[in-house]
Amino acid sequence: MKKSMMFAYSTSIIILLVSIWLGVSIGSANVPLSTLWDSETNPSAYSILWGIRMPRVVLAGLVGASLAIAGAAFQGLLKNPLADPYTLGISSGASVGAVATIFFSLSLPIIGVYTLPLIGMIGAFITMMLVLSFARLIDRTLKMETLILTGVIFSSFLGACISLMIALTGQQLREITSWLLGSVSMRGWPYVQMILPFVVIGVVLLWLNRRELNAMMYGDERAQALGVNVKNRKYAILAGGSMLTGAAVAVSGTIGFVGLVVPHMTRMLWGTDHRHLLTLSFLNGASLLILCDLVSRTIITPSELPIGVITAFIGAPVFSYIFFKQRRSRG
Amino acid sequence: MLNVQHISGGYGNTPLLSDISFHVEKGKMVGILGPNGCGKSTLLKVISGIMSPTFGSVIIDGKDINHYSTRELARKMTILPQLHATAFSSTVRETVSIGRYPHQSGFFSSWGAEDERAVKKAMQQTGVEKYEDHYLEFLSGGEQQRVFIAQALAQASSLLLLDEPTNHLDIAHQKQILDMIRREVTKNKLTVVSVFHDINLASLYCDEILLMENGKVKAFGAPHEVLLEEQIEDVYRTRISIKAHPEQPKPQMTILPDVDEHSEEKIITINHLNIREEYIEFKSSFPLRVLSSSVHNAGLGWYANFINRTVQPDYDIDHVHEEYYQYLVHEGFSPTNTVGMMTAVDTKKAVIKKYEMPYGEVFVVVTAGVGNAIDVSQSYKRKYGDRVGTINTWVIINGKLSDEAFVQAMMTATESKSKALQHEEVYDCISDTLATGTPTDSLLIAATQQGKFMQYGGPITEVGQVIGRGVFEATVEAIQTYRKGDS
Missing domain, CATH: 3.60.70 (L-amino peptidase D-ALA esterase/amidase)
Known part of the structure; x- marks a missing residue:
């Protein structure tokens, strides 16, 4: 591995560790570093750390990492720098499921409070299947343009469904809006357990196709000629990316900008090679969302801002600055 | 090397190609010519396996291409579609390295000395090693095309299919690229099948020409056998004249315009x-x-x-x-x-x-x-x-x-x-x-x-x-x- 890549990985890991520590230590109650292993001296700090802050930080990290790696994969697959995990309409599917749960005050037996994320994931899964089969119906080779347009159609339709429920709702309005703006607060370890298997499977699926993504940058035909089984690989990448997106949205709501900004920043700093891009996006996506969540819960204490607002506030200017600088120096 | 047998097929229900057969020897360069919409590019796609024919078969080294795995086939044959822009910038070296994809396998698929050698050699052959760390988007069209050819050479397949490799390039770059490809054919026994728009370039650089009309083979043979005035006029429905090339024993054609500038007859007097x-x-x-x-x-x-x-x-x-x-x-x-x-x-x-x-x-x-x-x-x-x-x-x-x-x-x-x-x-x-x-x-x-x-x-x-x-x-x-x- 080249020196510059070693630097990239070590920088990203250090940033992530620092973010995690900041995420668990800062807040209304101070948590010193020793609390990590020492439960005796400060039992209340210990329980805050492991019971409240750590699950929140881990969940934020997993959601950010999932969105970022899915964004990197979708951008590469669709050869479109403006693609993000929400392009294919999968997040809208998850949102419809979640909003419907709130709107109809659904609560399934046994799983109880986890009804919302579960229905959200089911919504994401159904949407993914519909988008893929509809796109396949139009053209069997699954061209990128077809996929993007199909995604736009589904997003618009599902967006209308959400708007309809918002328009008809009464007392749940605030609950629906705050969910849509995204949050990782008050979720706890069960949510982490729920999202974890999907994250693992999705990341493995994408990581196995890192070199295929590199080849597919040159077009489907060229990729095929390079020996890539384009159709199967495309399905694998779509399935992996959708799984990550659906899971992330289902547990935390629609958090914008992470899937767009993180892969872009990573690409600008360390290049387009997906062998590194996917992993680096994963690490930096986690860091970004942990820090954004930290800001969202500390900036106007004791109340909290929706995390989606923070990601947009931080993401947009940073993105603009890098974009501007890069275009200037290169152009 | 390449044997195309009775290929028919095309998009949807309208067959574009009908009963195309020809044979290409190893170390030869074959040009596919024909008017727009005659099925040149479609034929190339069928040969490459991107499109399946409704009838007929493509045989490479005695084996039907359907019996190769995608990776195996990529080691035998590769296609370079028309100049393609990528949405994300990569360096020249990264782009050329992708050519080694079919030679790598396994979970971690490590990069070996053989891969490194092939990439270096391909960059040398195409003269792009001096741009190794440059980003593709800052190279000229001709240089970019050379990088893509380097990618195909790094792939080390013995059959290269090209779709108008010098499209949109000025004559210096056209010559540079075709000279380079020709050198690979003559020196290293690369086999090339390429679609051409320019009849004269095809004549100059190819050993054999396949002339197509309405999805059928109109003629196949050496340039001087195929590029006949009447035949070209008939296929392209254009008046042309064919003359000898000043340096090469290859026919060259010129368009005869039908513009009526001299409506009145001009005469010379004392x-x-x-x-x-x-x-x-x-x-x-x-x-x-x-x-x-x-x-x-x-x-x-x-x-x-x-x-x-x-x-x-x-x-x-x-x-x-x-x-x-x-x-x-x-x-x-x-x-x-x-x-x-x-x-x-x-x-x-x-x-x-x-x-x-x-x-x-x-x-x-x-x-x-x-x-x-x-x-x-x-x-x-x-x-x-x-x-x-x-x-x-x-x-x-x-x-x-x-x-x-x-x-x-x-x-x-x-x-x-x-x-x-x-x-x-x-x-x-x-x-x-x-x-x-x-x-x-x-x-x-x-x-x-x-x-x-x-x-x-x-x-x-x-x-x-x-x-x-x-x-x-x-x-x-x-x-x-x-x-x-x-x-």
């Missing part, structure tokens, strides 16, 4: 000819087709002005081309539109003859100096001509001459000139035999290429008769005038 102090000039408002052995712009071409210039006997002949060019510019002639001759004879001694023919007037202009006359059959006996004297002849015809008529006209005029010398009893002073000409005679045949078409120019043709008579009469008179001036 007024176009003038005798001036330093030269005899012919000035026309439109170019004539000219075949000549002149000092300036000899050979076959189109020129509107001819001059026959009188120079002093001590003229510095070593720098004649440069000096003549400067002279033309100085006298206000366009050097690219003028044929120039030289003589030591005074312009006042020029003879101009006009002949009225049923198809138009023919002019003969002669200046004759016979001080250095020579019998060509005895010329081997002398070392060099030491005295000045030359016979310059112009024959200007209102009519349309074929190429063979031009050559025959030259023969007729030359024979007639010799006859005139014989008639005037001009002797070769060394061999003491009748002279046939001088060592430095020049001849110009010019035709307006309008009006009557004349296929032949031999002695018994209409135009041959007037050339024979005219050159004889004018030369005899010019010799007489020359001798008068001497005495």
Whole structure:
């Protein structure tokens, strides 16, 4: 591995560790570093750390990492720098499921409070299947343009469904809006357990196709000629990316900008090679969302801002600055 | 190497290709030609396996391509579609490295020394290693295309399929890329099948041409067998003319435009000819087709002005081309539109003859100096001509001459000139035999290429008769005038 890549990985890991520590230590109650292993001296700090802050930080990290790696994969697959995990309409599917749960005050037996994320994931899964089969119906080779347009159609339709429920709702309005703006607060370890298997499977699926993504940058035909089984690989990448997106949205709501900004920043700093891009996006996506969540819960204490607002506030200017600088120096 | 057997197929239900068969040997370059929409690119896609044919099969090294795995096939054959922009920037090295994909396998698929070697070599072959760390988007179109070819070479497949590899490139880049591909074919036995838009490039670089029409093979063979005037005109529905390439034994074609700029017929009259102090000039408002052995712009071409210039006997002949060019510019002639001759004879001694023919007037202009006359059959006996004297002849015809008529006209005029010398009893002073000409005679045949078409120019043709008579009469008179001036 080249020196510059070693630097990239070590920088990203250090940033992530620092973010995690900041995420668990800062807040209304101070948590010193020793609390990590020492439960005796400060039992209340210990329980805050492991019971409240750590699950929140881990969940934020997993959601950010999932969105970022899915964004990197979708951008590469669709050869479109403006693609993000929400392009294919999968997040809208998850949102419809979640909003419907709130709107109809659904609560399934046994799983109880986890009804919302579960229905959200089911919504994401159904949407993914519909988008893929509809796109396949139009053209069997699954061209990128077809996929993007199909995604736009589904997003618009599902967006209308959400708007309809918002328009008809009464007392749940605030609950629906705050969910849509995204949050990782008050979720706890069960949510982490729920999202974890999907994250693992999705990341493995994408990581196995890192070199295929590199080849597919040159077009489907060229990729095929390079020996890539384009159709199967495309399905694998779509399935992996959708799984990550659906899971992330289902547990935390629609958090914008992470899937767009993180892969872009990573690409600008360390290049387009997906062998590194996917992993680096994963690490930096986690860091970004942990820090954004930290800001969202500390900036106007004791109340909290929706995390989606923070990601947009931080993401947009940073993105603009890098974009501007890069275009200037290169152009 | 590649065997295409009875391929039929296309998009949807309308078959675009029907029953295409051909065979390509290892180390050959084959060009696919045909009008837009004839199925060239579709054929390439079927060969590459991107599209499946409804009927027929593609055999590579004795095995049907469907029996190869995608990776195996990629090690045998690769296709480079038309120049493709990527949404994200990669460096040249990264781009070329992707070519090693089919050679890597396994979970971690490590990068080996073999891969490194192949990438290095491909970059050297295409001359892009100096851009190794440059981003692709900052290279020119030609350089980018070379990088993609390097990617294909790094893939090390023995069969390369190309779809218009030099599309949108200027001629320098076109040449560079095709020279490079050709070198791989000749040196390293690469097999190439490429779609071409440009018939001339295909002819120059390919060993064989596959000409397609409406999804069928119209012709397959060496360029000179396939690129026949009538066949190309028929397939492309365009008037063309085919001529030899100046350096290569390959046919080259030119479009014949159907623009009606010369709606009224233009003719040459005696007024176009003038005798001036330093030269005899012919000035026309439109170019004539000219075949000549002149000092300036000899050979076959189109020129509107001819001059026959009188120079002093001590003229510095070593720098004649440069000096003549400067002279033309100085006298206000366009050097690219003028044929120039030289003589030591005074312009006042020029003879101009006009002949009225049923198809138009023919002019003969002669200046004759016979001080250095020579019998060509005895010329081997002398070392060099030491005295000045030359016979310059112009024959200007209102009519349309074929190429063979031009050559025959030259023969007729030359024979007639010799006859005139014989008639005037001009002797070769060394061999003491009748002279046939001088060592430095020049001849110009010019035709307006309008009006009557004349296929032949031999002695018994209409135009041959007037050339024979005219050159004889004018030369005899010019010799007489020359001798008068001497005495």
